Amino acid sequence: MMSRLGTRDLRRIFENLDKNSDGQVSLEELNWLLEKIGVHYSMDELELSIGKTSLDFDEFLYFYDSISSEGTARSGGLESPEGNEGDGDQETDLAEAFRVFDLNDDGFISSEELQSVLSRLGLWDERSGRDCSSMIRAYDTNSDGRLDFEEFKSMMLITIS
Missing domain, CATH: 1.10.238.10 (EF-hand)
Structure with missing residues (x-):
């Protein structure tokens, strides 16, 4: 399980990722962050898990909550709640x-x-x-x-x- 970050820290991460300041983080930007912290997904897995090509801040918070409360799947994809180990x-x-x-x-x-x-x-x-x-x-x-x-x-x- 990852250490929980506060909303203020997550806002700073989101704003740093949002290079064009459009209020959205693209899957490419999100994948860059994940790779920097040692979590590797293919772009297809990430898009399938998220279901869209970019996230607003609320969706970014939801994504963070899903990976920090469930952990990351060993197979490279995100775990569903019923698959939580x-x-x-x-x-x-x-x-x-x-x-x-x-x-x-x-x-x-x-x-x-x-x-x-x-x-x-x-x-x-x-x-x-x-x-x-x-x-x-x-x-x-x-x-x-x-x-x-x-x-x-x-x-x-x-x-x-």
């Missing part, structure tokens, strides 16, 4: 999320890696930059300045509870 794969979902943030595959998430991923999502700016270090420190139980998987898991389970 439940909490049995929570560890797998957390491991996948950890890999998105662990950019250099060293088994740890540094403040720089966290900032990089948040920047790609449009969720980091100069004002929020201090938050990356403090977020790491808040869950860094062994005080090594970075999060290992267990520390990341603790952070995510608190965040999504």
Whole structure:
């Protein structure tokens, strides 16, 4: 399960994706975002799942809710509610999320890696930059300045509870 983002964060992501400011995010723009965070769909799967070629903000929120509450299907498509695998794969979902943030595959998430991923999502700016270090420190139980998987898991389970 992914960490839940607030409406304000989702609005910023939507506005960053909406390059021509028409109030719509195209499937190409949405697919670009999904690939940046390590979620891969074919354009056909995405269009079939969404049923249209672009999303307004409310539809974008609905899409986010559907993938964050159900998780992503291992086969590459979106799961239907009746196909939800439940909490049995929570560890797998957390491991996948950890890999998105662990950019250099060293088994740890540094403040720089966290900032990089948040920047790609449009969720980091100069004002929020201090938050990356403090977020790491808040869950860094062994005080090594970075999060290992267990520390990341603790952070995510608190965040999504």
